[in-house]
Amino acid sequence: VPTVLITDKTWESTAIEAEVLAAVGAELVEAQTGEEAELLELVAQADAILTCFAQVTPAVVRAGTRLKVIGRYGIGVDNIAVDTATELGIPVTNVPAYCLDEVAEHVIGALLCMVRSFHAYDRAVRDGDWSLATGLPVVRVAGRTIGILGFGKIGRAIVPRARGLGLDVIAHDPFAPDEAIRDGGAEPVGLMELAERSDFVTVHTPLTEDTMHLVGDAFLRAMRPTAYLVNAARGAIVDQDALTAALTEERLAGAALDVFVPERLAPGHPLLASDRLLATPHVAFYSQESVQDLARGAAANVAEVLAGRRPAATVNPQVYA
Numbered sequence: 199v200p201t202v203l204i205t206d207k208t209w210e211s212t213a214i215e216a217e218v219l220a221a222v223g224a225e226l227v228e229a230q231t232g233e234e235a236e237l238l239e240l241v242a243q244a245d246a247i248l249t250c251f252a253q254v255t256p257a258v259v260r261a262g263t264r265l266k267v268i269g270r271y272g273i274g275v276d277n278i279a280v281d282t283a284t285e286l287g288i289p290v291t292n293v294p295a296y297c298l299d300e301v302a303e304h305v306i307g308a309l310l311c312m313v314r315s316f317h318a319y320d321r322a323v324r325d326g327d328w329s330l331a332t333g334l335p336v337v338r339v340a341g342r343t344i345g346i347l348g349f350g351k352i353g354r355a356i357v358p359r360a361r362g363l364g365l366d367v368i369a370h371d372p373f374a375p376d377e378a379i380r381d382g383g384a385e386p387v388g389l390m391e392l393a394e395r396s397d398f399v400t401v402h403t404p405l406t407e408d409t410m411h412l413v414g415d416a417f418l419r420a421m422r423p424t425a426y427l428v429n430a431a432r433g434a435i436v437d438q439d440a441l442t443a444a445l446t447e448e449r450l451a452g453a454a455l456d457v458f459v460p461e462r463l464a465p466g467h468p469l470l471a472s473d474r475l476l477a478t479p480h481v482a483f484y485s486q487e488s489v490q491d492l493a494r495g496a497a498a499n500v501a502e503v504l505a506g507r508r509p510a511a512t513v514n515p516q517v518y519a
């Protein structure tokens with residue numbers, strides 16, 4: 199019986215995956231910790247991996263001598279040693295587009311929460327403080343400018359929502375032609391121009407060698423001291439130490455982060471001490487609806503490969519060349 203190793207997941211049930219994979223006669227094995235040592239042991243008996251946030255390292259891929267496919271529960275594949283998989287001829291799959299609405303809703307929600315100081319006012323009111331001053335500064339969103347860094351599927355999904363709020367939209371994406379950015383409803387700009395002109399910057403690139411620390415010290419210093427940053431892409435795209443300094447030194451009005459380096463910050467991390475931080479635990483993708491699409495899509499990719507077919511959502515199609 200083909201075995202599918204689930205390295206980790208953050209939602210409750212694997213009933214959907216079990217049903218989809220049963221159709222090709224495969225069974226699930228769930229890791230307990232998702233740590234490398236455990237995965238090295240379990241992967242030896244696995245025909246496939248399904249992974250969410252766990253690190254599928256080069257060593258884990260190499261130890262999977264029966265592996266036929268590595269399926270990501272999600273869009274980004276930066277936690278998977280894709281190069282090693284490609285070298286070994288193992289397809290890596292993802293689930294594009296299952297949570298475009300959710301991430302866009304999360305970004306707009308975080309932006310409004312920061313600007314309107316919902317969290318500060320809520321805490322204050324419960325403590326008996328009904329003063330307007332607690333949540334200041336509060337500015338008008340309409341008429342301001344949002345800068346979208348990475349104009350892919352999620353970046354483009356931000357546009358109609360931002361326009362609905364009366365925002366001007368600018369975007370930077372070196373791989374999207376200017377007309378495509380204009381057709382998507384945004385003004386194409388350079389990286390530093392985006393930093394300088396935006397009242398809100400939202401990050402939507404994948405994490406790659408090129409985008410690591412793309413939002414670094416120079417970018418953050420080019421941002422307005424009244425501007426807000428939202429990162430619901432990957433933690434390492436932002437230089438977290440430089441961001442911590444920018445918030446602490448009050449060179450930035452605020453940052454809403456859904457993703458961190460490491461995935462879970464230790465209690466007491468200096469970033470967590472900043473009142474200017476709005477933190478969420480990598481949940482931008484999640485809704486009751488999206489996670490069903492995610493489980494079904496991720497499991498279907500793996501089932502396709504186990505049944506001898508080639509899923510469309512293969513991130514390293516070179517393996518079929």
Ligand SMILES: NC(=O)c1ccc[n+]([C@@H]2O[C@H](COP(=O)([O-])OP(=O)(O)OC[C@H]3O[C@@H](n4cnc5c(N)ncnc54)[C@H](O)[C@@H]3O)[C@@H](O)[C@H]2O)c1
Pocket residue numbers: 273274275294295297301347348349350351352353370371372373374402403404405408409412430431432456457480481482483484
């Ligand atoms: N927080 C969450 O729960 C969550 C959920 C879904 C996706 N994500 C992250 O969001 C990322 C984007 O998702 P997507 O569906 O929009 O992907 P996508 O592939 O459709 O778009 C990514 C865009 O980034 C652009 N890009 C690449 N390098 C760039 C650079 N140096 N500067 C500017 N732009 C660059 C690409 O050209 C592309 O247009 C994913 O890779 C994933 O890591 C996070």
